[in-house]
Amino acid sequence: MDFLEPTSTRIVDKLLFITLGILVFLIIMQFLSCQTDPTATDVAWEKFENKKYSEAYTDFIAIQDDPKGLVGLGWTLLRLDSLTRAEDVFTRAAGDSIVDGYAGWSAVAWRNSHFTVAIRASDFVQRMEPGYLFAHDQSVDISDIKLHKAYSLYHLQNYQSCNGVMQELDPSWVASNDATTLLAKLESLYNTYQ
């Protein structure tokens, strides 16, 4: 029957088809693996988000040459209460201008009594992302960063600027230069934007 091709030709075609299929499959797999295989940074951040800080620490240590990995290391050290090391890491990461790094830095610098550093870090976050929200812990936002600034200004007794930040957080706040009044308000400000 003329509509039937010779058997050898059909086998060759079949092989060709299978080979092409395998090739296409491999290409697709390769493409998909590029798309879905999370990077080491993503894996480490996922551990951070799941509060597996020790595991995240190991991962971030391995990728600290990457700027995002370095910021992740800073945040992980912060959560592990290793605040001096965290600040060192955030200082190293500062050149990369990653906002998350400055956000964490504003906290540890305040807690480590480096108040001018905390203020600068807070200012950077506010300038770069006025509506900042930390993607890996969404309980942290711009209000917290401003609060670190207000705490630091209070500590430096720059009450005028401190009042200014407090008014950003609570527009109804009436400025005061009394240390006790300011402290009581700073204490309660944390509750304002829960």
Next chain:
Amino acid sequence: MGDSATLSINMKAPQSPIKISGISLSTGLQFLVATSNSLPRSITSDSMIVTIKFKPRTIGNLRDTLRIIHDADTSPSPIIIPLSGVCVESTPPILSIGILRSTVLKNQIEFYGVSNEGLSTMNISLNGTTKVMTPVSGNTRIFSTGYQLTASGDIAVHMIGTDSAQNEGIADRSYTVGALVKNRPFTIHTEKTDMKISRSYSGDDGFILISEHTNSRLASTERRLIRSIEVLSTVRMESHYELSLRYSGEDVAELSRSVPDFDERKFTIVELAQAADGLEITRTIGGSLKPGVITAKIDKPGIYGLVYDANSSVLPKSLELSQNYPNPFNPTTTIRFGLPDASRVQLTIYNVLGQQVRELIRENRSAGYHEVHWDGKNQKGKAVVSGMYIYRLETAAGVDVKKMLLVK
């Protein structure tokens, strides 16, 4: 000893008027304010009261003299006023405590102590461990120290500030700390407060601190503050928390004496804020009432109080029979109960053998809270013997039973 003292002197000018160009003191006193603005500019009569603010270096009776330098033409010599008889009193510094915290640093808090005057030293004792606090930016009125929270428990904070005259100011605050762990139910108890979240906690790991306020008062006198607490957290509150504030039979007894038409249903939970002259109510939360405790949901840390509010009303949701007070008692005691609806009520006392001792009431009562007193006598009016007794409340809403102890 305070930062400054104020001295009022009846000055007698040699002639009138004179202009004052300066005031100086002999040793032992130092002017705190010595600018021309603060000096009396002139004396326009031969006798006037001049108030001078100065910083005393010593306490007790002064032996100094006050020299007033003036430019009177006819009498260029300074006016000398002896200060003997002027007594500088010693007052201890007044301290206040604050805690600063951050959502970012969930285990870290910073204690602050602020004094009304400059201090030589400020120490903080945390659960018996004392450390020296650091002056904030060299300011000897403000001190701070860091603290890391590690577990649930109590923190007793005791601050002692010492001024140059060795007067000690003291501030105490106690915190009950509860550790929040994701996916676990949360409860924290203090002597008069319960806070809990019944389902698993969905927020971040961190800490809740509860501090019972002492001597707190409302700036407004319209409502009576029974007690207040401060709730602090190092994390965002992801859920509503159930806050229960307890009150005692003594609280009720005191209000019954002092408030006209006292009605227990008028207890309510409020949110408070610090104002210049005390606490002010920022929000009325309400709450459900059981005898001795009122419960409401809160959604953020802050200062909360139990107030008696003549304008509010909270009815019990079900029959409530409270523990008698006092208990043990001799010979009288009070039994309180709450009715969700008007009902026929029977309250009866039994001994431990189940024998009826006294029927206190059998009558109709309205919805709300009621009190019944028992004088420790049986139905025949004879005093009963010491021992355990049982009181049984029977209403349309149900029956409840409790024990009480008569000790003679």
